[in-house]
Amino acid sequence: MTTTEAVAVRAPAWRGGFGRLWTAAVLSRFGDALRTAALPLLAASLTDEPLLIATVTACGYLPWIVFGLLGGAVADRVDQRRAMWSADVARGLLVAAFAVAVALDHATIGLLIALAFTLTTLQTLFDNAATALLPTLVDREALAGANARLMTGQQIAGGLLATPLVPLILTLGAAAPFAADAVTYLLAAALLATLRVPTPTRDPRPSGSTLRGDISEGIRALWRDRALRALCTATALTNVGMGALIATLVLLATGWLDAGTGGYAAAMTSYAVGSLVGGFVARRLADRTGRIRAVLIAGGVQTGALVVMGTVRSLIALTVALAVFGLMGMVWNVNQVTLMQQRAPAPMLGRISSAFRTLSIGAAPIGAILGGAVATAWGLNTPALLAAAVFALAVMVLTVRVTDT
Numbered sequence: 001m002t003t004t005e006a007v008a009v010r011a012p013a014w015r016g017g018f019g020r021l022w023t024a025a026v027l028s029r030f031g032d033a034l035r036t037a038a039l040p041l042l043a044a045s046l047t048d049e050p051l052l053i054a055t056v057t058a059c060g061y062l063p064w065i066v067f068g069l070l071g072g073a074v075a076d077r078v079d080q081r082r083a084m085w086s087a088d089v090a091r092g093l094l095v096a097a098f099a100v101a102v103a104l105d106h107a108t109i110g111l112l113i114a115l116a117f118t119l120t121t122l123q124t125l126f127d128n129a130a131t132a133l134l135p136t137l138v139d140r141e142a143l144a145g146a147n148a149r150l151m152t153g154q155q156i157a158g159g160l161l162a163t164p165l166v167p168l169i170l171t172l173g174a175a176a177p178f179a180a181d182a183v184t185y186l187l188a189a190a191l192l193a194t195l196r197v198p199t200p201t202r203d204p205r206p207s208g209s210t211l212r213g214d215i216s217e218g219i220r221a222l223w224r225d226r227a228l229r230a231l232c233t234a235t236a237l238t239n240v241g242m243g244a245l246i247a248t249l250v251l252l253a254t255g256w257l258d259a260g261t262g263g264y265a266a267a268m269t270s271y272a273v274g275s276l277v278g279g280f281v282a283r284r285l286a287d288r289t290g291r292i293r294a295v296l297i298a299g300g301v302q303t304g305a306l307v308v309m310g311t312v313r314s315l316i317a318l319t320v321a322l323a324v325f326g327l328m329g330m331v332w333n334v335n336q337v338t339l340m341q342q343r344a345p346a347p348m349l350g351r352i353s354s355a356f357r358t359l360s361i362g363a364a365p366i367g368a369i370l371g372g373a374v375a376t377a378w379g380l381n382t383p384a385l386l387a388a389a390v391f392a393l394a395v396m397v398l399t400v401r402v403t404d405t
Contacts, residue, residue, distance in 0.1 A: 031184030033162030038177035071124030072354020092185030099178035152279030159272030218351025241387030243367025274323035278330025310384030
């Protein structure tokens with residue numbers, strides 16, 4: 001294990017900058033979960049065209065492919081704290097305006113698509129800036145604990161608290177989830193604006209430097225780091241599998257297992273609970289094995305869980321497998337982000353993060369299309385088996401990296 005893969009042994013201090021960042025992130029995720037759960041219901045009430053409804057979902061991915069690299073380059077040039085709160089203010093005002101349109105019955109499917117695209121475009125700047133900002137708020141040794149606490153808090157807010165509240169909030173009107181989301185954005189922006197972080201020290205940019213050149217530099221830096229290159233490739237592969245699974249999971253539960261919507265809800269709940277447990281396990285596993293090997297173990301266990309999902313015709317088996325899958329998914333995510341923050345040079349972290357995210361997130365729509373195709377051709381359980389094969393390939397990529405270390 002190299003020194004850059006050294007595991008975290010310290011926890012981040014809650015007081016000060018990290019506590020405010022955590023609160024802002026959790027608040028924002030709570031509002032996002034309300035909006036995300038309400039969007040399909042609103043889209044279905046506005047149109048019965050499956051393609052248009054699917055377009056709303058696609059707009060959650062497309063800006064990452066189009067603007068993700070640009071967002072990282074901008075994040076490395078500007079004050080990251082200011083970029084984050086400015087993005088949240090813009091998102092809050094946009095969602096508030098959309099809530100008014102819904103309340104006045106002026107919402108259209110075109111407006112919904114435009115909102116989804118614009119919000120995700122702003123997210124490309126926010127997320128890359130947040131990844132680059134965190135190492136300035138906590139010690140290097142506490143990064144793994146900080147990432148675990150951030151992701152766990154967001155999972156609790158979005159997976160366990162917000163989603164079950166949507167039916168209750170909708171009794172207040174179709175605009176209520178969007179109004180609540182707007183409030184959480186603005187509260188998060190206020191918290192972020194009060195952060196006190198050191199002014200970043202950046203080398204003067206060469207005369208004639210361009211955003212395109214900055215983006216290329218970030219991609220080259222990602223490619224030169226063998227560990228990050230392997231991890232990015234593996235993550236892109238797993239996102240193909242995730243796209244296939246997520247796009248067809250409802251069909252697996254309600255069709256192949258004939259478990260109904262209640263069975264689907266139980267399966268999703270087990271996934272959320274497993275993810276929460278994973279937030280507590282991620283750092284401890286890395287303490288024992290090292291960060292790359294923790295990700296490798298997570299991918300191997302997830303592969304087995306996917307095989308169970310696609311071969312065992314039992315709701316109990318599905319819920320247990322999804323709980324294990326979610327647990328190990330959190331182990332993967334926490335250690336992946338921490339490894340990137342530890343290995344990437346600070347002045348390039350936004351660009352390296354954006355290159356990583358763009359390549360990996362861009363794979364998810366491909367997986368969704370493949371999942372739908374194999375489900376149509378060979379059965380509703382086959383997307384899980386396709387995902388297992390892709391995860392196994394990702395594990396092979398990481399195994400080569402670990403063997404060469």
